[in-house]
Amino acid sequence: MSDDVIRVVLNGEPVTLPAAADDTLLEVLRRERVHSTRESCGQGVCGTCTVLVDGRSVASCILLAHLADDTELETAEGLGLPGHLGVVQEAFVAEAGFQCGFCTPGMVLAATELLRRNPTPTDDEIRHHLAGNLCRCGAYPEILAAVRHAARLLAEEA
Ligand code: FES
Ligand code: FES
Structure with missing residues (x-):
């Protein structure tokens, strides 16, 4: 090094x-x-x-x-860029899982980590996994819906 x-x-x-x-x-x-x-x-x-x-x-x-x-x-x-978003990013858009968007990249990455490890998380598992990612806008219900949505999309792709 x-x-x-x-x-x-x-x-x-x-x-x-x-x-x-x-x-x-x-x-x-x-x-x-x-x-x-x-x-x-x-x-x-x-x-x-x-x-x-x-x-x-x-x-x-x-x-x-x-x-x-x-x-x-x-x-x-x-994970994806405008015009070619990844599945988890698409799910956040579909569920309006953000307001100002400042927390969103971190949320999307944490959700990606969770879904790779656990493709069918419960709501409590999602909340627990995202506990270290704070959303100052309080978009938590929509973020939860977005992760559920992403899990459904990934299951359909599998
Ligand atoms: S800026 Fe790193 S955890 Fe808040
Ligand atoms: S959407 Fe604004 S901080 Fe989360």
Whole structure:
């Protein structure tokens, strides 16, 4: 491991990213213009900076970037982009699972992690899994409906 870079697979693409020893993963990704990964609390409690690291949701604001060296990272951009949204993103649109949208990338990533592990979650399992992702707009009923909707779409695809 070099002191000033990390090597990761970011949304399927191997990349080498500049990273100082005290940079968080969030800081490194924002410099790379990964705009879906957002800082709010900066303390690991709100989930807006969620990134999937080797498939597990992580608060990138409190993860030193070098601890993510040699991992696979997924951000919302890797799930889909406007015009080619992924299934979970489509479900959030269909159920209006957002208001301002600030929490949405993190919510979508956390929901993706859950549905990969548990394709048929109960409402309580969804609430429990998303407990680390806060929505300041209070769109929780619609977010719950969106995750249920995504589970149905994924089941139909399977
Ligand atoms: S900004 Fe990282 S958890 Fe809130
Ligand atoms: S939609 Fe605004 S913070 Fe969740």
